[in-house]
Each structure stands twice: as C-alpha cells, then as structure tokens.
Amino acid sequence: MEDFLLKHAGKKPVSFHMPGHKGSALYKRFDHEEFLKDFLDYDVTEIEGADNLFQREGIIADLAEKYRRLYGVQASIPLINGTSCGLIAAILTAVPRGGKLILARNCHKSVFNALTLGGIQPVYARPVLSSSWGISAEVAPEEIERLLTDHPDASAVILPSPNYYGICSDIPGIAEVVRRFGKILIVDQAHGAHLEFFHHFGAAYGVEYAALKNPHIPLNGERAGADIVVNSIHKTLGSMTQSALLNLCSDRIDQEQLEEWLQMLESTSPSYILMASLDINARILEDHGLLLFQEWQENLDWFYSQAREVSGLRIMEAPGLDRTKLNLDMSDRGYTGRALEEALIERYGIYPELNTGNILMAMTGIGNTREDYGRLLEALRELAEREKKPSFPKNSADSRNLGMEDRFAGLLTQEGKTCLRSVIPYPPGIPLICPGEVVSRIQLEELMDCLRNGEKVLGLTNQGLIKVVEG
Helix, strand or coil: CHHHHHHHHHCCCEEECCCCCCCCHHHHHCCCHHHHCCHHHHCCCCCCCCCCCCCCCCHHHHHHHHHHHHHCCCEEEEECCHHHHHHHHHHHHHCCCCCEEEEECCCCHHHHHHHHHHCCEEEEECCCEECCCCEECCCCHHHHHHHHHHCCCEEEEEEECCCCCCECCCHHHHHHHHHHCCCEEEEEECCCCCHHHHHHHHHCCCCCCHHHCCCCCCCCHHHHCCCEEEECHHHHCCCCCCCEEEEECCCCCCHHHHHHHHHHHCCCCCCHHHHHHHHHHHHHHHHHHHHHHHHHHHHHHHHHHHHCCCCCCEECCCCCECCCEEEEECHHHCECHHHHHHHHHHHHCEEECEEECCEEEEECCCCCCHHHHHHHHHHHHHHHHCCCCCECCCCCCCCCCCCHHHHHHHHHCCCCCEECCCEEECCCCCCCECCCCECCHHHHHHHHHHHHCCCCEECECCCCCECECCC
16 A cells, blocks of 8 residues: 555646645645654654543644634534544434434435434435436425425434535525424535635625635535534545544534544544644634635636636536536547546546546645646646547446446346345445335446446445345
C-alpha cells in the first residue's frame, strides 16, 4: 500500500475527488506545514492534557466549540468514524427500536445499516427523477407530507441534501412539514459541509450570500430548520478522510442518548491525527475562510462560463444545485462517463470522483486551485475536438468480457425473489436493491450495467449472486 500511495503522489495528480483538501498544499499555504512533518509523533492516546472524545473537557471541547460557533448551532460533536457513524447514532436516538423511519430511497448505505441495528421499519420517500440527466433528484416536501399523513407513527425523517451529484432538496419546506407533524428531521449533509460557509462569508459583505454571487447555492440544513445535520468535513473542506461533524440544531434531541450511541459506534482509541486535522480546518476557516470561499466561487464562475463554450460538452446547471459538483456529459462525443473518466486519468492525470451512465462528476473542494480547473477545462476541450467515435469503458460488454452473459442468466433466476441483503454500487453507496424488496427485472438490468462497466457492487455472494429468500 505504501508503494502505491508514494507512486500515486509522485504523479502529481489533479484531484477532483474527495477529500477536499486536495493534498498538502492547503496546509502549507496557511502555515500548517509543521503538522505534516514527523507524522507518527502526533499519534498519541488519551495522555494527560489530551482530553477524551467521549468526555470532552479540554482541547477536544475547544474543538467542538469552534465548530459550534462556525455553524451557529446548539452543539457540535466531532466524529472520527465518518458521517456514517453520526447518521446511525442520530437514527437510533430519534427512532425507538422497532419504530418507523421515513427515508429517501437514495439514502447512503449507512442509513440502511441503522435500520438493521434498530429493527426499524423503513418508509421510502421517492426522489423526483431528473428526466434530462436520468438520476434521482430532490425529494419534494409534498412527498414527505403525504408519507407523514399515511404513517403518523413514524418518528423521524432523513434524506441526503445535497445528494452525491449536488442536487439539494427544499430543506426549509421539508423542515416546516416535519415540524408541523411533531417529528425529527435528520439531514445527511455528507456532501455539503461547505454550504454554510458560502452563506456565512457572503453575509460578511453585508448581503446574505448574494455578494458571493451564489444564486444556486442552497441553504444548508443548519440554517434551514433541521434538528440534526451530519457533515463529512473531509469530503469538501480541509480535514482528513474519516473526520466528520454532527451538528445539533434544536433541543428536540436527547444529546446524552445520542452520545451514548456514538460511544458504541466509534473506536475507543480515536485518532488524534484526525481530530487535529479537524482543528486545523476550523482554524483555516476562521482565519482565511473569506479569502478561500471568494477564490472557490471565482474559480467555479470561471469554469462554468468556459465549459458552456466547449462543443459537445453538457454541464449540469439548475436552481437547487450545489454547483461545487461538476456534472459533465460528453456522450455527444461518444464518451460514456466511464470512458471519459479513463481518458482524463490516462491522458491527463486528472482523477474525478464518480461516473454513472453518461455522467462524470468532478468533485471540487476547498483545496482546488485555478490551475486544477484550467487543466480539467483544457483536457475537456482537447477531447471534444477529437473525431466522434463510440468509446467503451474497460470491462464493457464486448468480446473481452466472456462469461458476463452467463452471469446475467444466473441473476435472472432470482427475479421475483425477496432480497435479504442490500446490493450497493459503490460509489455512490446508494442501495440498488434493499432487504425486503422483491427483485425486479429492471433492477437486475441496472445491476448488470454496473457490472459490465466494471463498477464495484457490494452485497453480492461469493458466486456473484443476490442473497435472497429461497423457496
């Protein structure tokens, strides 16, 4: 593993994938280079003066207070086991064992893990389908109101906003509905930890977020009325992978019970290196956030304006979109999302975050520079100028993929049976088939498309089949 990481770093790659710091340059720029040296010397345990994550009284309490002030919430709890553990703890706190949870069908797999741990009954909210892009879009407040009316015994509502592609739901509208029914609203904001600061630093100019020219940056869950918001600080901001934050935004949550669940779900040996990176991120935001978010917005404005002029390139733009996610479609030039990703990696050393069908998503972060955006734009221009021709990803359904159709035949025998274990393309980590669902032909065809495209799919048996109820 060390050899791989050293070799990859040596390529000087351009990162349009998580984490958001994009490498050491961000820390070096703001005088945190010392932290990057002699790394193992900072790998300590709960020695005298180091505080305790589960009984915060000293330096970790100071860290939590920094984030409480930054997000303007009632309490902030640092997480060292990712947003996943925060979501699970939030659900187990808000929903009694055996109770009912209204959840968006495109929730992350960690939400479904919470259902299993709590014996919780799911009630699925169906996101709107984007007809122009063929992906799940926002969840409408009307859908949540319908489900709460039909299921008054549900204890809470959870949904991702932004979703993996940056599409945000109307959280203010949903929060009003959920509050009216007396329920708890949990927002999975794993992909939107940065949203607060576009508004926060926009307000520093005296005009609520308009001064940063953000008509498309939606309100974050903390401002929009959610009770619990869980943020992956590492995904788009400056901390290290696996570091996250749970924000309590109302007094309708039992914080003691929540922290008891977190103690069960997190390691009793939390990484001080991860927690220190959360602290450095907070200090960078406090001292240099206005500058960084100005630069981020200017870079986005520049990229979108230039990308619109690239022939054969389609880029997603819409109200309610977190435009820090660059959703690109070059199918007009014969590129599937997978093929475009391979071209960018192999020819230009540019590493995107996700491909789905014809969409390639490049995830920007606080550490991306104008040079990064320029290299991506120049690569897209060069690819667009090439002669149109069909382009297929590696592992596609051609003569190289012998046995794939036999595998499809095996999966087809499971049509109509009940799924026992989630089947999850990863990324994005959204279950294609959930436990208890009857396996449909459409789901099987979508699964095979994933497998043909060489995507990783979690939850299949060693034989590559779905675990189902037999008989």
